Amino acid sequence: MTTPEPLLAVRELSVVFDTRDTALLALDHVSFDIRAGEILGVVGESGAGKSLTGTAIIGLLDAPGRISGGEILLDGQRIDNLPPEAMRALRGRCIGAIFQDPLTSLHPMLTIGDQLIETIRVHLPLDQVAARRRALDLLHQVGIPGAETRIDHYPHQFSGGMRQRVVIALALAGEPKLIIADEPTTALDVSIQAQITTLLKGLCRDHGASVMLVTHDMGVIAETADRVAVMYAGRIIEMGPVQAVTRAPRHPYTRGLMASIPSMQVRSSTLHQIEGSMPRLNAIPAGCAFNPRCEWASARCRTEKPMLEAGAHGVACWHPVGGSAHG
Amino acid sequence: MLAFLVKRLLNAAGVMLAVAFLAFMIFRFVGDPVELMLNEQASQAQRDELRVRLGLDRSVLVQFGTFVLNAIRGDFGISYRNQQEVFTLIVERFPATFELVLVATFLSLAIGIPLGVYSAIRRRSFAAQAIQFVSVLGVSLPSFALGILFILLFSVTLQWLPAFGRGETVALGWWTTGLLTPSGRLALILPGITLSLFQITLVMRLVRAEMLETMRTEFIRFARARGLPDHAIHFRHALRNCLMPVITVTGLQIGNLIAFALVTETVFQWPGMGLLFVQAVTFVDIPVMAAYLIIVSFIFVTLNTLVDLTYALVDPRLRQDAMAGGAHGR
Numbered sequence: 186m187t188t189p190e191p192l193l194a195v196r197e198l199s200v201v202f203d204t205r206d207t208a209l210l211a212l213d214h215v216s217f218d219i220r221a222g223e224i225l226g227v228v229g230e231s232g233a234g235k236s237l238t239g240t241a242i243i244g245l246l247d248a249p250g251r252i253s254g255g256e257i258l259l260d261g262q263r264i265d266n267l268p269p270e271a272m273r274a275l276r277g278r279c280i281g282a283i284f285q286d287p288l289t290s291l292h293p294m295l296t297i298g299d300q301l302i303e304t305i306r307v308h309l310p311l312d313q314v315a316a317r318r319r320a321l322d323l324l325h326q327v328g329i330p331g332a333e334t335r336i337d338h339y340p341h342q343f344s345g346g347m348r349q350r351v352v353i354a355l356a357l358a359g360e361p362k363l364i365i366a367d368e369p370t371t372a373l374d375v376s377i378q379a380q381i382t383t384l385l386k387g388l389c390r391d392h393g394a395s396v397m398l399v400t401h402d403m404g405v406i407a408e409t410a411d412r413v414a415v416m417y418a419g420r421i422i423e424m425g426p427v428q429a430v431t432r433a434p435r436h437p438y439t440r441g442l443m444a445s446i447p448s449m450q451v452r453s454s455t456l457h458q459i460e461g462s463m464p465r466l467n468a469i470p471a472g473c474a475f476n477p478r479c480e481w482a483s484a485r486c487r488t489e490k491p492m493l494e495a496g497a498h499g500v501a502c503w504h505p506v507g508g509s510a511h512g
Numbered sequence: 513m514l515a516f517l518v519k520r521l522l523n524a525a526g527v528m529l530a531v532a533f534l535a536f537m538i539f540r541f542v543g544d545p546v547e548l549m550l551n552e553q554a555s556q557a558q559r560d561e562l563r564v565r566l567g568l569d570r571s572v573l574v575q576f577g578t579f580v581l582n583a584i585r586g587d588f589g590i591s592y593r594n595q596q597e598v599f600t601l602i603v604e605r606f607p608a609t610f611e612l613v614l615v616a617t618f619l620s621l622a623i624g625i626p627l628g629v630y631s632a633i634r635r636r637s638f639a640a641q642a643i644q645f646v647s648v649l650g651v652s653l654p655s656f657a658l659g660i661l662f663i664l665l666f667s668v669t670l671q672w673l674p675a676f677g678r679g680e681t682v683a684l685g686w687w688t689t690g691l692l693t694p695s696g697r698l699a700l701i702l703p704g705i706t707l708s709l710f711q712i713t714l715v716m717r718l719v720r721a722e723m724l725e726t727m728r729t730e731f732i733r734f735a736r737a738r739g740l741p742d743h744a745i746h747f748r749h750a751l752r753n754c755l756m757p758v759i760t761v762t763g764l765q766i767g768n769l770i771a772f773a774l775v776t777e778t779v780f781q782w783p784g785m786g787l788l789f790v791q792a793v794t795f796v797d798i799p800v801m802a803a804y805l806i807i808v809s810f811i812f813v814t815l816n817t818l819v820d821l822t823y824a825l826v827d828p829r830l831r832q833d834a835m836a837g838g839a840h841g842r
């Protein structure tokens with residue numbers, strides 16, 4: 186089996202926040218690939234570092250945060266050390282982004298047409314008329330009814346779901362090959378979350394774009410993603426095909442994550458919340474960061490940090506569920 | 513929108529009535545108008561006759577009513593000092609003050625906005641820090657001291673600019689302008705800068721604060737994520753979001769500038785309303801003082817109302833009524 190070069194390759198990515206006396210490690214040697222056309226789900230509790238990973242990839246990390254190690258490659262080219270202007274040209278053109286809150290993602294004083302046309306013309310060599318035509322086309326694609334009149338409306342004239350459709354249109358405006366969608370449905374009404382997820386998935390398939398789909402909803406991941414990465418305290422602790430990870434999670438944390446979602450009941454005897462909460466950046470335990478919350482934790486877990494195994498379904502655990510302890 | 517308009521107008525009328533009452537009280541009770549208008553040798557008969565002629569024998573309420581009605585017609589009585597109609601006197605002086613305020617406002621926006629944007633987007637640069645420091649100085653220095661300093665430097669020592677007066681003016685109907693003659697324009701520079709300095713720092717700090725806040729919003733983050741170039745982000749997206757408070761403050765400050773022009777006009781012997789008022793105070797010319805109070809308040813209130821209405825026009829979210837039914841405004 187030949188492995189074609191992945192579209193995005195994140196290698197040993199570390200991000201720190203500089204404070205007055207120390208640098209807090211927020212991402213700790215994160216590595217993953219996204220292949221062309223693939224949807225990678227990223228899950229984990231709030232504060233796990235999901236958004237930070239996306240922010241680092243699109244090069245929008247602001248001080249005091251900075252990349253302290255590792256590399257990010259897009260189509261085999263390093264993009265983590267590009268000069269600001271080159272990185273800017275890449276954003277929107279090669280990597281698109283969708284953020285959590287459609288209510289605040291759009292400029293309140295510009296019509297959605299203005300915002301679309303501006304974005305299109307930054308990336309594509311089109312004149313005003315052609316850009317407007319493309320903007321209309323995008324609005325049709327994301328399912329805005331009456332796009333011909335709606336294009337001249339301001340964001341406040343749209344509902345939350347409609348605004349997120351506009352945001353998706355904006356993210357697709359430059360025909361990027363990769364979309365980073367950071368909890369694109371979390372802020373929306375439950376009744377329209379599925380619609381938006383389906384829309385996003387369909388559009389990315391049509392445009393041939395890969396997606397890094399950040400969410401804390403395992404249900405969404407199960408329906409949408411090809412592979413899934415589970416993050417905990419700034420590290421990926423389990424990664425594999427979505428079927429394998431949801432049906433047979435190997436990390437105790439992933440298991441807990443599945444068990445805490447009623448619709449995802451794995452063959453676990455009890456449906457339980459994971460006890461405790463994720464550590465703060467300045468109090469990440471030695472060894473496996475999950476050890477204080479883990480019922481299988483041993484002495485080794487408290488001192489030695491487990492590394493993520495290579496392979497299709499890897500786990501970073503000394504005592505993975507279903508055996509085959511590594512190390 | 514209509515209800516809003518009516519409410520604002522009623523509001524404005526209420527404020528004006530209160531001001532008129534204050535002015536009336538000054539007019540009526542600060543010194544006896546009869547004593548002030550006649551000389552010492554006037555007989556009691558003459559005094560009584562004038563009292564009746566001025567309507568001072570009637571009830572206070574009737575007098576106030578008459579005062580308000582007259583004021584609406586622009587009749588503020590006769591100046592004690594030079595026996596001219598007060599309204600004409602003030603209207604003659606208005607263009608001088610207005611042009612001074614206009615120049616100061618223009619300077620404050622033309623200088624304040626770019627400095628504010630710069631010090632926000634290059635927050636950590638040396639120049640931005642220096643601008644911040646100088647702006648603190650600008651706020652704490654009283655404008656009359658600065659005016660005198662300017663006169664010393666640019667008029668007395670360097671002899672570049674005139675120290676006082678309006679220079680040559682051109683009459684356009686009842687309006688006189690100094691903007692059309694070289695000497696008129698030169699004469700505007702020093703007083704204009706003096707009057708605008710505080711305003712420049714105000715605009716600059718406002719723009720800076722608003723820009724810093726806007727740059728942290730999600731829609732700016734999303735604009736950056738779409739790869740829009742910096743100039744578009746700073747000027748098209750971020751600055752646009754800051755303009756409303758700037759419009760509001762600038763509009764409201766025009767009233768303040770007209771009031772504060774008094775000091776600048778005194779320093780530069782600028783023949784505006786403020787100087788007229790200062791002279792009126794020296795001569796206890798009560799009608800002029802009362803009229804100045806009312807007219808300046810009127811300008812204040814009018815601007816306030818206009819700013820509110822502009823606000824409603826600029827912000828699409830406040831335009832909702834007009835947009836209902838999918839009609840695209842303007």
Ligand SMILES: Nc1ncnc2c1ncn2[C@@H]1O[C@H](COP(=O)(O)OP(=O)(O)O)[C@@H](O)[C@H]1O
Binds near residue numbers: 238
């Ligand atoms: N500007 C910042 N300064 C310090 N810490 C930050 C900052 N932004 C994020 N963090 C920390 O980085 C960690 C990861 O955050 P994030 O990526 O937003 O988590 P999530 O998985 O919920 O998206 C969290 O512990 C958060 O507290």
Ligand SMILES: [Mg+2]
Binds near residue numbers: 232235237367
């Ligand atoms: Mg997040």
